[in-house]
Amino acid sequence: MKRLTMILLVIVLALTIATGYLGYRLSEQQPGLGESLFGTTPAQAKVIDALAPVLSFTPESVLGEVPGTINDDLGREVSIENIPTKIVCLNPAADEVLFLLGEDDRLVGVSDAWLYWIKTPEELVTKIKDKVDDGQIKAFSHYPQFGIEPDPEAILALEPEVVFSFGYTLPEYAKALEAAGVPVIAFAADTLGDVLRNVVLVGKVVGKEDEAAEIARGMRERMLAIGTKTIVSTKPSIFYEVWFDESGLWTAGNGSFISSLICLAGGEDIGTVVPSANPKIDPEYVIGSDPEIIILADAPPGAEAPQAILPSERPGWGNLTAVREGKVYRLTEEEIDRISRPGPGLVDGLETLARILHPELFE
Amino acid sequence: MKSRRQIALILAFLLAVLGGAMLLSTALGSESIPFSSTVKMTLNKLPLLHFEPSWPPVYEDIVFHLRLPRVVGGALVGAALAAAGVLFQGLLRNPLADPYIIGTSSGAFFGISLAMIFLPLTFSFFGFGITSITAFCGSLGAVFLVYNLARIGGRTPVVSMVLAGFVVGAFLTAIAWFLLSVSGDLHQRFNEVFSFLMGGIRVSNWQQVTILAPLILVSIALSLFFVFHLNAFSLGEEGAAYVGVDVERDKLLILTLGALLTASAVCIGGLIGFVGLVIPHVTRLALGPDHRLLLPASVLAGASFLVLADLAARIAISPQQLHLGILTALIGAPVFIYLLRRYRKEYAF
Numbered sequence: 153m154k155r156l157t158m159i160l161l162v163i164v165l166a167l168t169i170a171t172g173y174l175g176y177r178l179s180e181q182q183p184g185l186g187e188s189l190f191g192t193t194p195a196q197a198k199v200i201d202a203l204a205p206v207l208s209f210t211p212e213s214v215l216g217e218v219p220g221t222i223n224d225d226l227g228r229e230v231s232i233e234n235i236p237t238k239i240v241c242l243n244p245a246a247d248e249v250l251f252l253l254g255e256d257d258r259l260v261g262v263s264d265a266w267l268y269w270i271k272t273p274e275e276l277v278t279k280i281k282d283k284v285d286d287g288q289i290k291a292f293s294h295y296p297q298f299g300i301e302p303d304p305e306a307i308l309a310l311e312p313e314v315v316f317s318f319g320y321t322l323p324e325y326a327k328a329l330e331a332a333g334v335p336v337i338a339f340a341a342d343t344l345g346d347v348l349r350n351v352v353l354v355g356k357v358v359g360k361e362d363e364a365a366e367i368a369r370g371m372r373e374r375m376l377a378i379g380t381k382t383i384v385s386t387k388p389s390i391f392y393e394v395w396f397d398e399s400g401l402w403t404a405g406n407g408s409f410i411s412s413l414i415c416l417a418g419g420e421d422i423g424t425v426v427p428s429a430n431p432k433i434d435p436e437y438v439i440g441s442d443p444e445i446i447i448l449a450d451a452p453p454g455a456e457a458p459q460a461i462l463p464s465e466r467p468g469w470g471n472l473t474a475v476r477e478g479k480v481y482r483l484t485e486e487e488i489d490r491i492s493r494p495g496p497g498l499v500d501g502l503e504t505l506a507r508i509l510h511p512e513l514f515e
Numbered sequence: 516m517k518s519r520r521q522i523a524l525i526l527a528f529l530l531a532v533l534g535g536a537m538l539l540s541t542a543l544g545s546e547s548i549p550f551s552s553t554v555k556m557t558l559n560k561l562p563l564l565h566f567e568p569s570w571p572p573v574y575e576d577i578v579f580h581l582r583l584p585r586v587v588g589g590a591l592v593g594a595a596l597a598a599a600g601v602l603f604q605g606l607l608r609n610p611l612a613d614p615y616i617i618g619t620s621s622g623a624f625f626g627i628s629l630a631m632i633f634l635p636l637t638f639s640f641f642g643f644g645i646t647s648i649t650a651f652c653g654s655l656g657a658v659f660l661v662y663n664l665a666r667i668g669g670r671t672p673v674v675s676m677v678l679a680g681f682v683v684g685a686f687l688t689a690i691a692w693f694l695l696s697v698s699g700d701l702h703q704r705f706n707e708v709f710s711f712l713m714g715g716i717r718v719s720n721w722q723q724v725t726i727l728a729p730l731i732l733v734s735i736a737l738s739l740f741f742v743f744h745l746n747a748f749s750l751g752e753e754g755a756a757y758v759g760v761d762v763e764r765d766k767l768l769i770l771t772l773g774a775l776l777t778a779s780a781v782c783i784g785g786l787i788g789f790v791g792l793v794i795p796h797v798t799r800l801a802l803g804p805d806h807r808l809l810l811p812a813s814v815l816a817g818a819s820f821l822v823l824a825d826l827a828a829r830i831a832i833s834p835q836q837l838h839l840g841i842l843t844a845l846i847g848a849p850v851f852i853y854l855l856r857r858y859r860k861e862y863a864f
Contacts, residue, residue: 165849176832269703293696297705300696395703398644398717399710399785400836426835432710436581437834439573440546467720468580471573 176427195387195420202412203379205345206372211365214352222356225340226322232335235359236313242294242302243318243339244270245347245495249354251276252496253363259283260310263318264291271489272497296323304328314357341494344412348372351496367496374499375416378506381513382418388509390419391443391474394430395450396460401438405431409494410449417505418513419445439468446474447508448482449491481508522808529815533590536819540586540826541578545833548574580720587728588718589825590818592784593794595731595776597817598738600791601798601810602773605745606766607673613792614777617680617770618657621687623781626653627711628691632698642722646707647782654778657683662770671766673752713838714787716825727779734775735814741769742806749804789843790817790824793851800858820847 192200216222221231240261241247247266250256251273259280266280283289290310292302296319304325307315315336317326326336337357341347348368355364392410395402403423404410408430414421422441426433450460463469463480474480483491483504491501507514517525542553548570555566556575568575599614607616615621626649638645661683665676695704710717718724744765747755752762780787794817795809802808824842831837 169845173832295705298696395706397707398647398719399707399715400717402706405835428835430706431835432706432838434545434829434834434836436577436829437545439577439581442573467584468576471576 196383198415198424199379199383199418202344202415203376203383205343206348206375206379209345209348209368209372211352211361211368214349214356216356217361218357218359222337222353224337224353225342225346225350226320226338228338230335230337232314232357234313236357238310238312239314239316239357240292240307240310240312241316242292243316245318245341245350245493246316246339246354247280248273248276248493248495248497249351249364249367250358251279252367253355253358253360255358255360258358259289260312261290261292261307264293267291269485269489270493271486294318294323294325301325304332308332308334316354341409344375344409344416344498347494347498350494371496371499375502378502379416382416382506382510385418385510385513387418387420388444389422389441390414390445390447390509391422391438391441393446393448393450393460396448396466400432401435402430403433405429405433409498410491413491413498413502413505414509417502417509419505419509435468439472442473444473444477444479445509446472446480447505448480449488517803517805517808525802525808526811526815529812529819533815533819533822536822536826537586537590540589540822541582543826543830544577544582545829546574546577548577553578584718584721584724585716585825586822587724588783589716589822591724591728591731592716592780592787593790593818593821594735594814595780596784596787596791596821597794597798597813598735598810599773599776599780600795600817601806601813602738602741602745602769602776603791604795605748605806606769606773607677608748608751609673609677610796611792612677614773614780615684615786615791617661617676617774618684618687619654619774619777619781620786621684621691622653622655622657622660623650623778623786624653624711625657625687625691626650627708628694629653631704631707632694641726642720643726643782646711647717647723650711651778651782653687654781655774657687658770658774662767670763710838711785712840714785714840714843715828715836715838716784718783723783727783731776731779734772734779738769738772738776738810741765741772742810745769745806745810784839786840787821787843788840789847790821793847794820797851797854800854 216229218232219234221229224230237258238260239250239258241250241259242263244263244265247256247259247262250259256276256279262280266277267284270277280289284291290306292307293300294302301323302325307325307329312334315326315329315334317323317336317338318340319338320340322336322338326338330336337353339350341350348371351368351371352361352364355361392404392414393401394404403426405426405428406424407427411421411424422438422443423431423433446463448460463472464475469475487501487504490497491505542550552570552574556568556570556578558564559566596614603612603614603616604610627646630645630649634645634649640648661676661679662671664683665671665679667675695708744755744760747758747760750758756762795813798809798813798816802812821843824846825839827842827846828837828839831842
């Protein structure tokens, strides 16, 4: 009996580890649309994969209407009775859309990211900070990775008619609010196409569908304009550094927004060999891959805060091509902000990357 | 009782294992560098021999600047944690004692959170970043606090030390999380905080090694003077006093050494679980409870184990790196259960 228990235990453990590992390895190898097209190089195939959701986007693909029901990013049907006058929005990308539509006065609650590290659009940042100081808007903390959630009671007290949440699952506070009868629209952009769809979604909620569709079309045009240039260009290899300190080195892995932006900007991201979005990566791999360009995106919030040591000063990094040729670029806080938020500013972020990778295309 | 000859043989064997583990760990990594190149470029660093480099210069960067410091750092952390584990288990006569039991881990976490929020993070001291330094100080500070809190009328009972350690630890952890929660840029700190809590060898330059190696090695050497006292402690404090041990003085000295070792390990390794708890047990199961052999054998076994665990962390899903704490328990737990079942009847703590 004891022996049987042991054997079972070993089998269960071995299976758990094996399935986890296989799942990890297989997720690297899902072929995309690009690969199935005839006559494309692997690098072009990746650009096509990044572009496909942009190409197939139309404003009409956002289903639903207000007043009525509307489909959110988690595929749920949310019914909204009237165009809301009070919105609590914990998805900064949606705040940005409201601002562009001139509807940001409907905001009564926002993410406290606006107070700390969001830098663009500047006008909106100052506006929100002022309103928070005056008490017209309340700021909430939401850090799901640390288990920090806003208090649903405090959100409810603002009497919002709709709440915009952010995350691939519905956060706990949002469930509580739904139970209290407040409609919650969940945002979880996964591809560049979703970014465009979300612009229209926000527009629909505030009754400005046409204006929003116009913004989304403009973004789409610019994405396609860059993509059609870079698809035939050379593809320099690039390392995108998210964070470097004593505890390790982080990049943006396969499936992250940033890696599809890099693809679209005409680069070969060496981080895409890792099938997770925010991987701690072996510095040895970066040095062995010898990228032609290094982009540092680790400017932290606040001017007085530190910046990572430059690659040229790190032990073992001095011989890299990018370091020797001076092709190490440090993004400003504003640029990082645009690149990392799936909102309208993302196109500017894409253009920043494309200009770094292919200055010749923009002359 | 083992003879001197037997002890020497066992230790020589463990030393060879450590050498092998370090060699293997230097030869393997995300980048496949031919074994012969690694050996040749290492020999080139020694006088007398010279091989014409037939490898790209970047390989030397990888081996000497990235792999070797990390391998040596791993060995030091493993040795320090295992030694501290033996010291604390022997001193506290508690099978669940590990290097973190009297608040060292929480002290380090507290120190790190203070640094992240209040100190200029660009500051560095002999190659150590500010968070490493505050982790070290936090660890020592917590032990100092616990020792003084547990001290009653000139004596420091073991029970009150363990309890004070637990309470102070919980308190410091709570403060650390509070500080991190109210700081605005928590999301930026996620990677660093998580890495610290899950453990990982963070040796990024040789300077760190040249400072910590003497500290750890001297502490271990000094601990070897206390092996008889640790044996005496297994009779209980009264028993130890009967055989001529100055109980309170030795308690303080052993505690200080254990705290120094743990603080050094935490400062370049974060919180690596399991090693300091289980390596002493495994060694005790295999070699018996005599501290004269137990301490040095644990040190060597701990160093080898950590070097191999760190190798696994680097190459299991390379080039992505796993957190070391995952590997130490994943590899260590089955080995321990196997040994426990095999030697069950003879286990003398």
